[in-house]
Amino acid sequence: MVTYKEAGVDLEKADRSVKIISSILKKYGVSSENFGLFGGIYKLSENSYLIASSDGVGTKLKIAFMSGRHNTVGSDLVNHCINDIFVHGAEPLFFLDYIAMGELDLDILASVMEGFAKACSEAGCVILGGETAEMPGFYKKGEYDLVGFIVGRIEGRIIDGRDIKEGDILIGLPSNGLHTNGYSLARKIIFEKLGLSIDSPLPYDKNLTVADELLKTHRQYYTALKNAKELIKGMAHITGGGIPGNLSRIIPKGLKATIRKDSWEVPEIFKFLVKEGNLSDEEAFRAFNMGVGMIVIPYGEEFLNYLEKRGEKFWIIGKIEKGEGVEIV
Amino acid sequence: MVTYKEAGVDLEKADRSVKIISSILKKYGVSSENFGLFGGIYKLSENSYLIASSDGVGTKLKIAFMSGRHNTVGSDLVNHCINDIFVHGAEPLFFLDYIAMGELDLDILASVMEGFAKACSEAGCVILGGETAEMPGFYKKGEYDLVGFIVGRIEGRIIDGRDIKEGDILIGLPSNGLHTNGYSLARKIIFEKLGLSIDSPLPYDKNLTVADELLKTHRQYYTALKNAKELIKGMAHITGGGIPGNLSRIIPKGLKATIRKDSWEVPEIFKFLVKEGNLSDEEAFRAFNMGVGMIVIPYGEEFLNYLEKRGEKFWIIGKIEKGEGVEIV
Numbered sequence: 001m002v003t004y005k006e007a008g009v010d011l012e013k014a015d016r017s018v019k020i021i022s023s024i025l026k027k028y029g030v031s032s033e034n035f036g037l038f039g040g041i042y043k044l045s046e047n048s049y050l051i052a053s054s055d056g057v058g059t060k061l062k063i064a065f066m067s068g069r070h071n072t073v074g075s076d077l078v079n080h081c082i083n084d085i086f087v088h089g090a091e092p093l094f095f096l097d098y099i100a101m102g103e104l105d106l107d108i109l110a111s112v113m114e115g116f117a118k119a120c121s122e123a124g125c126v127i128l129g130g131e132t133a134e135m136p137g138f139y140k141k142g143e144y145d146l147v148g149f150i151v152g153r154i155e156g157r158i159i160d161g162r163d164i165k166e167g168d169i170l171i172g173l174p175s176n177g178l179h180t181n182g183y184s185l186a187r188k189i190i191f192e193k194l195g196l197s198i199d200s201p202l203p204y205d206k207n208l209t210v211a212d213e214l215l216k217t218h219r220q221y222y223t224a225l226k227n228a229k230e231l232i233k234g235m236a237h238i239t240g241g242g243i244p245g246n247l248s249r250i251i252p253k254g255l256k257a258t259i260r261k262d263s264w265e266v267p268e269i270f271k272f273l274v275k276e277g278n279l280s281d282e283e284a285f286r287a288f289n290m291g292v293g294m295i296v297i298p299y300g301e302e303f304l305n306y307l308e309k310r311g312e313k314f315w316i317i318g319k320i321e322k323g324e325g326v327e328i329v
Numbered sequence: 330m331v332t333y334k335e336a337g338v339d340l341e342k343a344d345r346s347v348k349i350i351s352s353i354l355k356k357y358g359v360s361s362e363n364f365g366l367f368g369g370i371y372k373l374s375e376n377s378y379l380i381a382s383s384d385g386v387g388t389k390l391k392i393a394f395m396s397g398r399h400n401t402v403g404s405d406l407v408n409h410c411i412n413d414i415f416v417h418g419a420e421p422l423f424f425l426d427y428i429a430m431g432e433l434d435l436d437i438l439a440s441v442m443e444g445f446a447k448a449c450s451e452a453g454c455v456i457l458g459g460e461t462a463e464m465p466g467f468y469k470k471g472e473y474d475l476v477g478f479i480v481g482r483i484e485g486r487i488i489d490g491r492d493i494k495e496g497d498i499l500i501g502l503p504s505n506g507l508h509t510n511g512y513s514l515a516r517k518i519i520f521e522k523l524g525l526s527i528d529s530p531l532p533y534d535k536n537l538t539v540a541d542e543l544l545k546t547h548r549q550y551y552t553a554l555k556n557a558k559e560l561i562k563g564m565a566h567i568t569g570g571g572i573p574g575n576l577s578r579i580i581p582k583g584l585k586a587t588i589r590k591d592s593w594e595v596p597e598i599f600k601f602l603v604k605e606g607n608l609s610d611e612e613a614f615r616a617f618n619m620g621v622g623m624i625v626i627p628y629g630e631e632f633l634n635y636l637e638k639r640g641e642k643f644w645i646i647g648k649i650e651k652g653e654g655v656e657i658v
Contacts, residue, residue, distance in 0.1 A: 029450055050422075056460055132347075
């Protein structure tokens with residue numbers, strides 16, 4: 001069995017790091033009150049807030065390096081950032097990027113920027129600026145790190161799950177593959193354990209290479225859901241930590257989200273990774289989104305009508321019960 | 330002679346990268362109008378703007394790695410970001426950070442966060458959030474990259490140099506050492522050419538080690554100047570590209586800033602680097618701030634009185650004449 005920890009990612013340590021950061025911010029009096037949400041919220045005036053979030057692409061970048069395809073990771077990052085602020089009801093205002101390379105490669109830079117620009121254009125979000133850093137000795141030739149920073153605006157209600165009650169249903173929206181998390185584990189299984197190469201066809205679909213599958217773009221949910229904000233109690237963007245790690249952020253105390261894992265069709269890539277990595281359910285659901293990229297807890301049936309009218313695919317994946325946290329059954 | 334290009338930093342290529350980015354943003358219609366300022370500006374409402382900037386610390390981080398002192402680079406980054414938006418008249422609202430490591434080191438993380446928090450506290454700026462990324466295989470053990478994002482607010486006038494006229498004087502405010510630029514070149518001269526170690530005393534001051542000098546914190550100018558905003562026509566934060574690369578951004582067409590390099594006392598570290606690196610003046614002024622970290626073009630004498638009253642050290646370093654660009658004489 002390959003564990004996420006063996007793949008070099010220690011989620012418990014990550015949790016401890018959040019506690020350390022939080023205590024330092026308190027000590028210096030620079031903490032915001034809502035530390036721990038998907039984005040940080042700044043009150044501009046009564047009923048008007050700014051929300052900001054920063055993120056990286058993580059080791060999905062390694063797939064871009066191996067395949068030489070650099071035009072999608074920028075979109076991954078923008079979409080990840082947009083989802084992280086949209087879950088609180090924000091409209092994206094502007095995006096800034098950071099690209100660091102050992103030696104500036106203008107072709108790679110142009111490809112990466114195309115990805116940023118395409119995704120921002122789709123969401124109607126301006127790229128306000130950015131930083132291109134040449135850092136000799138930091139990154140290998142042809143490699144780089146990307147960071148995205150987004151600011152959005154919330155007018156009126158901050159969506160934060162506070163109205164969630166026993167009996168509410170949970171709606172899952174499909175992901176488009178791994179999105180941007182679980183890559184260290186996926187790479188370990190695919191390249192180290194199975195010895196596949198970046199161009200190998202995948203056993204479950206001979207027309208799909210490892211690169212094709214692993215570079216599928218992180219889906220942006222803002223466009224699909226922005227006109228249904230008033231119908232939504234809470235949303236969880238399923239990224240690092242999976243359904244348990246992210247959904248738990250919006251479930252009020254005394255309540256539990258029970259997720260039925262047989263309520264949607266888990267995509268082939270996840271079945272493949274679970275089988276070949278001999279992953280436990282717990283491990284798999286912590287590392288991957290398992291086919292659900294966004295979970296919505298709506299006020300009622302009207303939200304389902306909205307999705308049907310738009311032709312959006314969705315599943316009822318669970319319900320809210322008495323208890324604590326998130327349980328996957 | 331050691332050139333900046335030999336040290337791995339190609340400023341011409343960096344200029345070309347800006348053109349590439351700008352054309353891609355235009356193609357996708359996601360460009361903001363003021364691309365090229367120190368920060369990007371977003372209009373919130375009449376006479377109310379947001380301004381944002383992202384930055385890294387660059388290869389100054391290598392000095393932190395070599396010395397094991399990680400508690401100042403966070404302040405460098407915050408102060409750099411604050412200066413970049415303050416030059417347009419902004420009050421900082423909030424900061425977000427990105428820290429990426431190969432393997433999460435909680436001691437280093439805590440040290441870095443202390444630097445962020447201290448500098449934010451000094452400027453009255455909240456840390457709204459951030460991302461701590463564990464990226465196995467990206468960074469060497471004990472190494473990391475840092476990115477900072479800042480958002481500020483401008484109420485009323487955006488300071489952008491538009492009122493600058495022939496005959497205006499330029500005021501220089503002292504830097505605190507190298508700040509955060511020129512480190513690739515400085516490292517090449519100090520470690521490669523001279524063979525000094527991180528703990529070597531510097532020949533011009535036996536009580537100062539290489540680490541002490543090179544880790545001096547990037548000075549924040551917001552606190553000193555925030556109450557004099559109405560007296561200021563334009564400001565240039567002297568970072569990568571030096572005085573010519575940064576001052577030129579705010580000088581209106583048809584005018585030239587003439588800087589007299591004998592008008593201030595260049596700090597010992599720069600004299601040392603110029604001598605030991607056998608640098609031309611042009612090279613040195615492009616790579617380093619040479620002792621001037623902020624240039625202010627005021628409306629008149631009142632600004633000088635303001636500085637004197639505060640006990641701020643400053644120099645009159647040049648004037649505005651007919652012509653184009655920046656000339657150092």
